[in-house]
Amino acid sequence: MNGRMRIGELTERAGVTPRTVRYYESIGLIPPGEREGQGQHYYTEETLARLRKINQLKKLRLSLDEIRDVIDLYFIDPSGVQAKQKVLVVLRQHLAEADQKIREYQQFRAELEDHIERFERWLEEKKPR
Amino acid sequence: MNGRMRIGELTERAGVTPRTVRYYESIGLIPPGEREGQGQHYYTEETLARLRKINQLKKLRLSLDEIRDVIDLYFIDPSGVQAKQKVLVVLRQHLAEADQKIREYQQFRAELEDHIERFERWLEEKKPR
DNA sequence: TAAAAACATTACGTTAACGTTATGTTTTGG
DNA sequence: CCAAAACATAACGTTAACGTAATGTTTTTA
Incomplete structure:
Protein backbone atom coordinates (compact mmCIF):
# COMPACT_ATOMS: atom_id res chain seq x y z
CA MET A 1 0.00 0.00 0.00
CA ASN A 2 2.85 2.36 0.56
CA GLY A 3 5.30 3.70 -1.97
CA ARG A 4 7.37 0.60 -2.37
CA MET A 5 6.72 -1.19 -5.63
CA ARG A 6 8.38 -3.39 -8.19
CA ILE A 7 8.71 -2.58 -11.84
CA GLY A 8 5.42 -4.20 -12.80
CA GLU A 9 3.32 -1.90 -10.68
CA LEU A 10 5.43 1.09 -11.56
CA THR A 11 5.08 0.62 -15.30
CA GLU A 12 1.40 -0.13 -15.09
CA ARG A 13 0.69 2.97 -13.09
CA ALA A 14 2.93 5.14 -15.22
CA GLY A 15 1.74 3.77 -18.53
CA VAL A 16 5.14 2.77 -19.82
CA THR A 17 6.98 -0.49 -20.41
CA PRO A 18 9.76 -1.98 -18.30
CA ARG A 19 12.08 -1.38 -21.21
CA THR A 20 11.31 2.30 -20.99
CA VAL A 21 11.94 2.44 -17.26
CA ARG A 22 15.27 0.73 -17.66
CA TYR A 23 16.20 2.94 -20.53
CA TYR A 24 15.39 6.04 -18.51
CA GLU A 25 17.48 4.68 -15.66
CA SER A 26 20.34 4.08 -18.04
CA ILE A 27 20.34 7.65 -19.27
CA GLY A 28 19.81 9.10 -15.82
CA LEU A 29 16.31 10.41 -16.37
CA ILE A 30 15.04 8.62 -13.31
CA PRO A 31 16.97 7.28 -10.32
CA PRO A 32 17.79 3.57 -10.44
CA GLY A 33 15.43 1.38 -8.45
CA GLU A 34 16.95 0.26 -5.19
CA ARG A 35 17.72 -3.37 -4.69
CA GLU A 36 18.54 -5.54 -1.72
CA GLY A 37 21.79 -7.21 -2.63
CA GLN A 38 20.99 -8.64 -6.01
CA GLY A 39 17.69 -9.47 -7.60
CA GLN A 40 14.78 -7.19 -8.21
CA HIS A 41 14.47 -3.46 -7.98
CA TYR A 42 12.07 -1.43 -5.92
CA TYR A 43 10.75 1.96 -6.87
CA THR A 44 9.11 4.80 -5.00
CA GLU A 45 6.11 7.05 -5.49
CA GLU A 46 8.44 9.83 -6.41
CA THR A 47 9.85 7.86 -9.28
CA LEU A 48 6.29 7.24 -10.40
CA ALA A 49 5.62 10.97 -10.21
CA ARG A 50 8.73 11.58 -12.26
CA LEU A 51 7.62 9.17 -14.93
CA ARG A 52 4.24 10.87 -15.12
CA LYS A 53 5.86 14.27 -15.40
CA ILE A 54 8.13 12.95 -18.11
CA ASN A 55 5.09 11.73 -20.01
CA GLN A 56 3.47 15.13 -19.74
CA LEU A 57 6.56 16.78 -21.13
CA LYS A 58 6.75 14.25 -23.94
CA LYS A 59 3.27 15.31 -24.93
CA LEU A 60 4.67 18.78 -25.37
CA ARG A 61 7.16 17.09 -27.72
CA LEU A 62 10.18 17.66 -25.56
CA SER A 63 13.00 15.23 -26.27
CA LEU A 64 14.39 13.14 -23.44
CA ASP A 65 17.46 15.33 -23.50
CA GLU A 66 15.36 18.41 -23.08
CA ILE A 67 13.32 16.74 -20.39
CA ARG A 68 16.45 15.86 -18.48
CA ASP A 69 17.35 19.52 -18.42
CA VAL A 70 14.15 20.51 -16.65
CA ILE A 71 12.76 17.49 -14.83
CA ASP A 72 14.69 18.06 -11.61
CA LEU A 73 13.28 21.55 -11.25
CA TYR A 74 9.81 20.12 -10.86
CA PHE A 75 10.90 18.29 -7.75
CA ILE A 76 13.28 20.89 -6.38
CA ASP A 77 10.81 23.73 -6.74
CA PRO A 78 7.31 22.34 -6.12
CA SER A 79 5.66 25.55 -7.22
CA GLY A 80 6.63 24.62 -10.75
CA VAL A 81 7.49 28.17 -11.66
CA GLN A 82 11.13 27.62 -12.49
CA ALA A 83 10.45 24.41 -14.39
CA LYS A 84 7.71 26.00 -16.44
CA GLN A 85 9.89 28.99 -17.23
CA LYS A 86 12.54 26.68 -18.55
CA VAL A 87 10.06 24.63 -20.54
CA LEU A 88 8.72 27.84 -21.98
CA VAL A 89 12.14 28.64 -23.38
CA VAL A 90 12.25 25.23 -25.02
CA LEU A 91 8.76 25.62 -26.43
CA ARG A 92 9.74 28.92 -28.00
CA GLN A 93 12.73 27.27 -29.59
CA HIS A 94 10.49 24.57 -30.97
CA LEU A 95 8.23 27.24 -32.35
CA ALA A 96 11.13 28.84 -34.17
CA GLU A 97 12.23 25.46 -35.48
CA MET B 1 41.47 8.66 -73.94
CA ASN B 2 38.98 5.84 -74.15
CA GLY B 3 36.35 4.70 -71.73
CA ARG B 4 38.51 2.53 -69.52
CA MET B 5 39.30 4.08 -66.17
CA ARG B 6 40.02 3.19 -62.58
CA ILE B 7 38.04 4.40 -59.63
CA GLY B 8 40.14 7.52 -59.12
CA GLU B 9 39.33 9.00 -62.49
CA LEU B 10 35.74 7.86 -62.28
CA THR B 11 35.10 9.53 -58.96
CA GLU B 12 36.89 12.69 -59.93
CA ARG B 13 34.90 13.07 -63.11
CA ALA B 14 31.65 12.16 -61.43
CA GLY B 15 32.20 14.29 -58.39
CA VAL B 16 31.72 11.53 -55.86
CA THR B 17 33.97 9.59 -53.49
CA PRO B 18 35.19 6.02 -53.92
CA ARG B 19 33.06 5.09 -50.94
CA THR B 20 30.02 6.29 -52.82
CA VAL B 21 30.88 4.31 -55.93
CA ARG B 22 31.36 1.16 -53.92
CA TYR B 23 28.18 1.75 -52.02
CA TYR B 24 26.25 2.20 -55.23
CA GLU B 25 27.77 -0.99 -56.56
CA SER B 26 26.77 -2.78 -53.41
CA ILE B 27 23.14 -1.77 -53.74
CA GLY B 28 23.05 -2.39 -57.47
CA LEU B 29 22.69 1.22 -58.55
CA ILE B 30 25.63 0.94 -60.89
CA PRO B 31 27.24 -2.17 -62.38
CA PRO B 32 30.33 -3.44 -60.57
CA GLY B 33 33.61 -2.41 -62.13
CA GLU B 34 35.22 -5.19 -64.08
CA ARG B 35 38.46 -6.63 -62.85
CA GLU B 36 41.12 -8.85 -64.31
CA GLY B 37 41.43 -11.72 -61.91
CA GLN B 38 41.83 -9.94 -58.61
CA GLY B 39 43.03 -6.44 -57.86
CA GLN B 40 41.61 -3.20 -59.14
CA HIS B 41 38.41 -2.44 -60.90
CA TYR B 42 37.90 -0.73 -64.22
CA TYR B 43 34.91 1.36 -65.13
CA THR B 44 33.39 2.57 -68.37
CA GLU B 45 32.06 5.84 -69.72
CA GLU B 46 28.59 4.49 -69.32
CA THR B 47 29.07 4.00 -65.62
CA LEU B 48 30.29 7.58 -65.47
CA ALA B 49 27.17 8.68 -67.31
CA ARG B 50 25.08 6.72 -64.84
CA LEU B 51 26.74 8.39 -61.90
CA ARG B 52 26.10 11.80 -63.42
CA LYS B 53 22.48 10.95 -64.04
CA ILE B 54 22.19 9.72 -60.48
CA ASN B 55 23.56 13.02 -59.26
CA GLN B 56 21.03 14.92 -61.33
CA LEU B 57 18.22 12.90 -59.85
CA LYS B 58 19.58 13.42 -56.35
CA LYS B 59 19.31 17.13 -56.95
CA LEU B 60 15.63 16.56 -57.54
CA ARG B 61 15.71 14.95 -54.07
CA LEU B 62 15.01 11.45 -55.26
CA SER B 63 16.17 8.79 -52.84
CA LEU B 64 18.55 6.10 -54.06
CA ASP B 65 15.66 3.66 -53.95
CA GLU B 66 13.61 5.90 -56.16
CA ILE B 67 16.55 6.45 -58.46
CA ARG B 68 17.05 2.75 -58.83
CA ASP B 69 13.49 2.46 -60.06
CA VAL B 70 14.08 4.85 -62.94
CA ILE B 71 17.78 4.95 -63.75
CA ASP B 72 17.73 2.05 -66.18
CA LEU B 73 15.10 3.72 -68.31
CA TYR B 74 17.50 6.52 -69.12
CA PHE B 75 19.82 4.04 -70.77
CA ILE B 76 17.23 1.74 -72.27
CA ASP B 77 15.25 4.57 -73.83
CA PRO B 78 17.70 7.28 -74.87
CA SER B 79 14.93 9.72 -75.67
CA GLY B 80 14.39 10.02 -71.95
CA VAL B 81 10.65 10.16 -72.30
CA GLN B 82 9.83 7.09 -70.26
CA ALA B 83 12.32 7.95 -67.56
CA LYS B 84 11.03 11.48 -67.23
CA GLN B 85 7.46 10.26 -67.08
CA LYS B 86 8.35 7.99 -64.22
CA VAL B 87 10.30 10.70 -62.44
CA LEU B 88 7.34 12.97 -62.85
CA VAL B 89 5.20 10.53 -60.92
CA VAL B 90 7.73 10.54 -58.12
CA LEU B 91 7.95 14.32 -58.08
CA ARG B 92 4.19 14.56 -57.75
CA GLN B 93 4.33 12.20 -54.80
CA HIS B 94 6.98 14.35 -53.21
CA LEU B 95 4.80 17.36 -53.75
CA ALA B 96 1.95 15.68 -51.92
CA GLU B 97 4.27 14.66 -49.12
C1' DT C 1 6.99 -27.44 -3.22
C1' DA C 2 6.63 -26.99 -7.93
C1' DA C 3 4.88 -24.50 -11.73
C1' DA C 4 3.60 -19.96 -13.21
C1' DA C 5 4.41 -15.05 -13.09
C1' DA C 6 7.35 -11.55 -12.77
C1' DC C 7 11.77 -9.83 -13.16
C1' DA C 8 16.83 -9.12 -14.84
C1' DT C 9 20.37 -8.86 -18.40
C1' DT C 10 22.33 -8.82 -22.90
C1' DA C 11 22.24 -7.58 -27.33
C1' DC C 12 20.46 -6.98 -31.98
C1' DG C 13 17.18 -4.16 -34.78
C1' DT C 14 15.12 0.15 -36.50
C1' DT C 15 16.36 4.69 -41.39
C1' DA C 16 19.68 6.44 -45.24
C1' DA C 17 23.66 7.18 -47.29
C1' DC C 18 27.66 7.16 -46.98
C1' DG C 19 32.25 9.05 -43.66
C1' DT C 20 36.00 7.46 -41.42
C1' DT C 21 39.50 4.60 -39.67
C1' DA C 22 42.54 0.63 -40.05
C1' DT C 23 45.09 -2.48 -42.57
C1' DG C 24 46.82 -4.66 -46.54
C1' DT C 25 47.72 -4.95 -51.78
C1' DT C 26 48.60 -3.06 -56.45
C1' DT C 27 50.29 0.30 -59.64
C1' DT C 28 53.11 4.05 -60.96
C1' DG C 29 56.89 7.38 -61.24
C1' DG C 30 61.75 8.56 -60.79
C1' DC D 1 63.72 -1.28 -58.10
C1' DC D 2 61.73 1.02 -54.47
C1' DA D 3 58.96 4.45 -52.32
C1' DA D 4 54.76 6.92 -53.04
C1' DA D 5 50.16 6.92 -54.86
C1' DA D 6 46.24 4.65 -55.67
C1' DC D 7 43.32 1.03 -54.68
C1' DA D 8 40.73 -2.78 -52.00
C1' DT D 9 38.26 -4.62 -47.96
C1' DA D 10 36.26 -4.86 -43.54
C1' DA D 11 33.94 -2.82 -40.07
C1' DC D 12 32.42 0.71 -36.90
C1' DG D 13 29.90 5.23 -36.55
C1' DT D 14 26.05 8.43 -37.32
C1' DT D 15 20.07 9.91 -34.55
C1' DA D 16 16.34 8.69 -30.88
C1' DA D 17 13.94 6.00 -28.11
C1' DC D 18 12.92 2.24 -27.15
C1' DG D 19 10.88 -2.93 -29.31
C1' DT D 20 11.89 -7.46 -29.38
C1' DA D 21 13.98 -11.73 -28.73
C1' DA D 22 16.72 -14.97 -25.95
C1' DT D 23 18.09 -16.76 -21.74
C1' DG D 24 18.38 -17.10 -16.92
C1' DT D 25 16.82 -15.91 -11.95
C1' DT D 26 13.46 -14.59 -8.34
C1' DT D 27 8.97 -14.28 -6.35
C1' DT D 28 4.38 -15.64 -5.93
C1' DT D 29 0.61 -18.74 -5.83
C1' DA D 30 -2.00 -22.97 -5.77
Whole structure:
Protein backbone atom coordinates (compact mmCIF):
# COMPACT_ATOMS: atom_id res chain seq x y z
CA MET A 1 0.00 0.00 0.00
CA ASN A 2 2.85 2.36 0.56
CA GLY A 3 5.30 3.70 -1.97
CA ARG A 4 7.37 0.60 -2.37
CA MET A 5 6.72 -1.19 -5.63
CA ARG A 6 8.38 -3.39 -8.19
CA ILE A 7 8.71 -2.58 -11.84
CA GLY A 8 5.42 -4.20 -12.80
CA GLU A 9 3.32 -1.90 -10.68
CA LEU A 10 5.43 1.09 -11.56
CA THR A 11 5.08 0.62 -15.30
CA GLU A 12 1.40 -0.13 -15.09
CA ARG A 13 0.69 2.97 -13.09
CA ALA A 14 2.93 5.14 -15.22
CA GLY A 15 1.74 3.77 -18.53
CA VAL A 16 5.14 2.77 -19.82
CA THR A 17 6.98 -0.49 -20.41
CA PRO A 18 9.76 -1.98 -18.30
CA ARG A 19 12.08 -1.38 -21.21
CA THR A 20 11.31 2.30 -20.99
CA VAL A 21 11.94 2.44 -17.26
CA ARG A 22 15.27 0.73 -17.66
CA TYR A 23 16.20 2.94 -20.53
CA TYR A 24 15.39 6.04 -18.51
CA GLU A 25 17.48 4.68 -15.66
CA SER A 26 20.34 4.08 -18.04
CA ILE A 27 20.34 7.65 -19.27
CA GLY A 28 19.81 9.10 -15.82
CA LEU A 29 16.31 10.41 -16.37
CA ILE A 30 15.04 8.62 -13.31
CA PRO A 31 16.97 7.28 -10.32
CA PRO A 32 17.79 3.57 -10.44
CA GLY A 33 15.43 1.38 -8.45
CA GLU A 34 16.95 0.26 -5.19
CA ARG A 35 17.72 -3.37 -4.69
CA GLU A 36 18.54 -5.54 -1.72
CA GLY A 37 21.79 -7.21 -2.63
CA GLN A 38 20.99 -8.64 -6.01
CA GLY A 39 17.69 -9.47 -7.60
CA GLN A 40 14.78 -7.19 -8.21
CA HIS A 41 14.47 -3.46 -7.98
CA TYR A 42 12.07 -1.43 -5.92
CA TYR A 43 10.75 1.96 -6.87
CA THR A 44 9.11 4.80 -5.00
CA GLU A 45 6.11 7.05 -5.49
CA GLU A 46 8.44 9.83 -6.41
CA THR A 47 9.85 7.86 -9.28
CA LEU A 48 6.29 7.24 -10.40
CA ALA A 49 5.62 10.97 -10.21
CA ARG A 50 8.73 11.58 -12.26
CA LEU A 51 7.62 9.17 -14.93
CA ARG A 52 4.24 10.87 -15.12
CA LYS A 53 5.86 14.27 -15.40
CA ILE A 54 8.13 12.95 -18.11
CA ASN A 55 5.09 11.73 -20.01
CA GLN A 56 3.47 15.13 -19.74
CA LEU A 57 6.56 16.78 -21.13
CA LYS A 58 6.75 14.25 -23.94
CA LYS A 59 3.27 15.31 -24.93
CA LEU A 60 4.67 18.78 -25.37
CA ARG A 61 7.16 17.09 -27.72
CA LEU A 62 10.18 17.66 -25.56
CA SER A 63 13.00 15.23 -26.27
CA LEU A 64 14.39 13.14 -23.44
CA ASP A 65 17.46 15.33 -23.50
CA GLU A 66 15.36 18.41 -23.08
CA ILE A 67 13.32 16.74 -20.39
CA ARG A 68 16.45 15.86 -18.48
CA ASP A 69 17.35 19.52 -18.42
CA VAL A 70 14.15 20.51 -16.65
CA ILE A 71 12.76 17.49 -14.83
CA ASP A 72 14.69 18.06 -11.61
CA LEU A 73 13.28 21.55 -11.25
CA TYR A 74 9.81 20.12 -10.86
CA PHE A 75 10.90 18.29 -7.75
CA ILE A 76 13.28 20.89 -6.38
CA ASP A 77 10.81 23.73 -6.74
CA PRO A 78 7.31 22.34 -6.12
CA SER A 79 5.66 25.55 -7.22
CA GLY A 80 6.63 24.62 -10.75
CA VAL A 81 7.49 28.17 -11.66
CA GLN A 82 11.13 27.62 -12.49
CA ALA A 83 10.45 24.41 -14.39
CA LYS A 84 7.71 26.00 -16.44
CA GLN A 85 9.89 28.99 -17.23
CA LYS A 86 12.54 26.68 -18.55
CA VAL A 87 10.06 24.63 -20.54
CA LEU A 88 8.72 27.84 -21.98
CA VAL A 89 12.14 28.64 -23.38
CA VAL A 90 12.25 25.23 -25.02
CA LEU A 91 8.76 25.62 -26.43
CA ARG A 92 9.74 28.92 -28.00
CA GLN A 93 12.73 27.27 -29.59
CA HIS A 94 10.49 24.57 -30.97
CA LEU A 95 8.23 27.24 -32.35
CA ALA A 96 11.13 28.84 -34.17
CA GLU A 97 12.23 25.46 -35.48
CA ALA A 98 8.75 24.68 -36.68
CA ASP A 99 8.64 27.98 -38.54
CA GLN A 100 11.95 27.16 -40.09
CA LYS A 101 10.76 23.74 -41.16
CA ILE A 102 7.65 25.22 -42.67
CA ARG A 103 9.73 27.64 -44.69
CA GLU A 104 12.02 24.86 -45.84
CA TYR A 105 9.18 22.68 -46.98
CA GLN A 106 7.52 25.58 -48.73
CA GLN A 107 10.75 26.30 -50.51
CA PHE A 108 11.11 22.67 -51.47
CA ARG A 109 7.51 22.63 -52.56
CA ALA A 110 8.06 25.58 -54.85
CA GLU A 111 11.11 23.97 -56.40
CA LEU A 112 9.16 20.81 -56.92
CA GLU A 113 6.39 22.59 -58.73
CA ASP A 114 8.97 24.22 -60.88
CA HIS A 115 10.58 20.92 -61.78
CA ILE A 116 7.22 19.32 -62.41
CA GLU A 117 6.25 22.07 -64.81
CA ARG A 118 9.51 21.74 -66.64
CA PHE A 119 9.06 18.02 -66.99
CA GLU A 120 5.51 18.44 -68.20
CA ARG A 121 6.50 20.97 -70.83
CA TRP A 122 9.42 18.87 -71.97
CA LEU A 123 7.15 15.85 -72.38
CA GLU A 124 4.56 17.95 -74.20
CA GLU A 125 7.09 19.12 -76.73
CA LYS A 126 8.40 15.62 -77.30
CA LYS A 127 5.06 14.02 -77.86
CA PRO A 128 3.10 16.25 -80.28
CA ARG A 129 1.83 13.38 -82.40
CA MET B 1 41.47 8.66 -73.94
CA ASN B 2 38.98 5.84 -74.15
CA GLY B 3 36.35 4.70 -71.73
CA ARG B 4 38.51 2.53 -69.52
CA MET B 5 39.30 4.08 -66.17
CA ARG B 6 40.02 3.19 -62.58
CA ILE B 7 38.04 4.40 -59.63
CA GLY B 8 40.14 7.52 -59.12
CA GLU B 9 39.33 9.00 -62.49
CA LEU B 10 35.74 7.86 -62.28
CA THR B 11 35.10 9.53 -58.96
CA GLU B 12 36.89 12.69 -59.93
CA ARG B 13 34.90 13.07 -63.11
CA ALA B 14 31.65 12.16 -61.43
CA GLY B 15 32.20 14.29 -58.39
CA VAL B 16 31.72 11.53 -55.86
CA THR B 17 33.97 9.59 -53.49
CA PRO B 18 35.19 6.02 -53.92
CA ARG B 19 33.06 5.09 -50.94
CA THR B 20 30.02 6.29 -52.82
CA VAL B 21 30.88 4.31 -55.93
CA ARG B 22 31.36 1.16 -53.92
CA TYR B 23 28.18 1.75 -52.02
CA TYR B 24 26.25 2.20 -55.23
CA GLU B 25 27.77 -0.99 -56.56
CA SER B 26 26.77 -2.78 -53.41
CA ILE B 27 23.14 -1.77 -53.74
CA GLY B 28 23.05 -2.39 -57.47
CA LEU B 29 22.69 1.22 -58.55
CA ILE B 30 25.63 0.94 -60.89
CA PRO B 31 27.24 -2.17 -62.38
CA PRO B 32 30.33 -3.44 -60.57
CA GLY B 33 33.61 -2.41 -62.13
CA GLU B 34 35.22 -5.19 -64.08
CA ARG B 35 38.46 -6.63 -62.85
CA GLU B 36 41.12 -8.85 -64.31
CA GLY B 37 41.43 -11.72 -61.91
CA GLN B 38 41.83 -9.94 -58.61
CA GLY B 39 43.03 -6.44 -57.86
CA GLN B 40 41.61 -3.20 -59.14
CA HIS B 41 38.41 -2.44 -60.90
CA TYR B 42 37.90 -0.73 -64.22
CA TYR B 43 34.91 1.36 -65.13
CA THR B 44 33.39 2.57 -68.37
CA GLU B 45 32.06 5.84 -69.72
CA GLU B 46 28.59 4.49 -69.32
CA THR B 47 29.07 4.00 -65.62
CA LEU B 48 30.29 7.58 -65.47
CA ALA B 49 27.17 8.68 -67.31
CA ARG B 50 25.08 6.72 -64.84
CA LEU B 51 26.74 8.39 -61.90
CA ARG B 52 26.10 11.80 -63.42
CA LYS B 53 22.48 10.95 -64.04
CA ILE B 54 22.19 9.72 -60.48
CA ASN B 55 23.56 13.02 -59.26
CA GLN B 56 21.03 14.92 -61.33
CA LEU B 57 18.22 12.90 -59.85
CA LYS B 58 19.58 13.42 -56.35
CA LYS B 59 19.31 17.13 -56.95
CA LEU B 60 15.63 16.56 -57.54
CA ARG B 61 15.71 14.95 -54.07
CA LEU B 62 15.01 11.45 -55.26
CA SER B 63 16.17 8.79 -52.84
CA LEU B 64 18.55 6.10 -54.06
CA ASP B 65 15.66 3.66 -53.95
CA GLU B 66 13.61 5.90 -56.16
CA ILE B 67 16.55 6.45 -58.46
CA ARG B 68 17.05 2.75 -58.83
CA ASP B 69 13.49 2.46 -60.06
CA VAL B 70 14.08 4.85 -62.94
CA ILE B 71 17.78 4.95 -63.75
CA ASP B 72 17.73 2.05 -66.18
CA LEU B 73 15.10 3.72 -68.31
CA TYR B 74 17.50 6.52 -69.12
CA PHE B 75 19.82 4.04 -70.77
CA ILE B 76 17.23 1.74 -72.27
CA ASP B 77 15.25 4.57 -73.83
CA PRO B 78 17.70 7.28 -74.87
CA SER B 79 14.93 9.72 -75.67
CA GLY B 80 14.39 10.02 -71.95
CA VAL B 81 10.65 10.16 -72.30
CA GLN B 82 9.83 7.09 -70.26
CA ALA B 83 12.32 7.95 -67.56
CA LYS B 84 11.03 11.48 -67.23
CA GLN B 85 7.46 10.26 -67.08
CA LYS B 86 8.35 7.99 -64.22
CA VAL B 87 10.30 10.70 -62.44
CA LEU B 88 7.34 12.97 -62.85
CA VAL B 89 5.20 10.53 -60.92
CA VAL B 90 7.73 10.54 -58.12
CA LEU B 91 7.95 14.32 -58.08
CA ARG B 92 4.19 14.56 -57.75
CA GLN B 93 4.33 12.20 -54.80
CA HIS B 94 6.98 14.35 -53.21
CA LEU B 95 4.80 17.36 -53.75
CA ALA B 96 1.95 15.68 -51.92
CA GLU B 97 4.27 14.66 -49.12
CA ALA B 98 5.64 18.17 -48.82
CA ASP B 99 2.12 19.51 -48.52
CA GLN B 100 1.41 16.97 -45.85
CA LYS B 101 4.54 17.93 -43.94
CA ILE B 102 3.64 21.58 -44.15
CA ARG B 103 0.23 20.85 -42.71
CA GLU B 104 1.72 18.78 -39.93
CA TYR B 105 4.17 21.46 -38.95
CA GLN B 106 1.50 24.11 -39.06
CA GLN B 107 -0.64 21.98 -36.80
CA PHE B 108 2.27 21.46 -34.44
CA ARG B 109 3.02 25.14 -34.57
CA ALA B 110 -0.53 26.00 -33.57
CA GLU B 111 -0.41 23.59 -30.66
CA LEU B 112 2.87 25.07 -29.58
CA GLU B 113 1.51 28.57 -29.56
CA ASP B 114 -1.38 27.32 -27.52
CA HIS B 115 0.90 25.72 -24.96
CA ILE B 116 3.10 28.76 -24.85
CA GLU B 117 0.17 31.01 -24.15
CA ARG B 118 -1.01 28.72 -21.40
CA PHE B 119 2.40 28.70 -19.80
CA GLU B 120 2.66 32.45 -20.03
CA ARG B 121 -0.71 32.99 -18.43
CA TRP B 122 0.04 30.49 -15.69
CA LEU B 123 3.30 32.23 -14.91
CA GLU B 124 1.58 35.64 -14.95
CA GLU B 125 -0.95 34.53 -12.40
CA LYS B 126 1.68 33.08 -10.15
CA LYS B 127 3.88 36.11 -10.14
CA PRO B 128 1.62 39.13 -9.51
CA ARG B 129 4.09 41.12 -7.44
C1' DT C 1 6.99 -27.44 -3.22
C1' DA C 2 6.63 -26.99 -7.93
C1' DA C 3 4.88 -24.50 -11.73
C1' DA C 4 3.60 -19.96 -13.21
C1' DA C 5 4.41 -15.05 -13.09
C1' DA C 6 7.35 -11.55 -12.77
C1' DC C 7 11.77 -9.83 -13.16
C1' DA C 8 16.83 -9.12 -14.84
C1' DT C 9 20.37 -8.86 -18.40
C1' DT C 10 22.33 -8.82 -22.90
C1' DA C 11 22.24 -7.58 -27.33
C1' DC C 12 20.46 -6.98 -31.98
C1' DG C 13 17.18 -4.16 -34.78
C1' DT C 14 15.12 0.15 -36.50
C1' DT C 15 16.36 4.69 -41.39
C1' DA C 16 19.68 6.44 -45.24
C1' DA C 17 23.66 7.18 -47.29
C1' DC C 18 27.66 7.16 -46.98
C1' DG C 19 32.25 9.05 -43.66
C1' DT C 20 36.00 7.46 -41.42
C1' DT C 21 39.50 4.60 -39.67
C1' DA C 22 42.54 0.63 -40.05
C1' DT C 23 45.09 -2.48 -42.57
C1' DG C 24 46.82 -4.66 -46.54
C1' DT C 25 47.72 -4.95 -51.78
C1' DT C 26 48.60 -3.06 -56.45
C1' DT C 27 50.29 0.30 -59.64
C1' DT C 28 53.11 4.05 -60.96
C1' DG C 29 56.89 7.38 -61.24
C1' DG C 30 61.75 8.56 -60.79
C1' DC D 1 63.72 -1.28 -58.10
C1' DC D 2 61.73 1.02 -54.47
C1' DA D 3 58.96 4.45 -52.32
C1' DA D 4 54.76 6.92 -53.04
C1' DA D 5 50.16 6.92 -54.86
C1' DA D 6 46.24 4.65 -55.67
C1' DC D 7 43.32 1.03 -54.68
C1' DA D 8 40.73 -2.78 -52.00
C1' DT D 9 38.26 -4.62 -47.96
C1' DA D 10 36.26 -4.86 -43.54
C1' DA D 11 33.94 -2.82 -40.07
C1' DC D 12 32.42 0.71 -36.90
C1' DG D 13 29.90 5.23 -36.55
C1' DT D 14 26.05 8.43 -37.32
C1' DT D 15 20.07 9.91 -34.55
C1' DA D 16 16.34 8.69 -30.88
C1' DA D 17 13.94 6.00 -28.11
C1' DC D 18 12.92 2.24 -27.15
C1' DG D 19 10.88 -2.93 -29.31
C1' DT D 20 11.89 -7.46 -29.38
C1' DA D 21 13.98 -11.73 -28.73
C1' DA D 22 16.72 -14.97 -25.95
C1' DT D 23 18.09 -16.76 -21.74
C1' DG D 24 18.38 -17.10 -16.92
C1' DT D 25 16.82 -15.91 -11.95
C1' DT D 26 13.46 -14.59 -8.34
C1' DT D 27 8.97 -14.28 -6.35
C1' DT D 28 4.38 -15.64 -5.93
C1' DT D 29 0.61 -18.74 -5.83
C1' DA D 30 -2.00 -22.97 -5.77
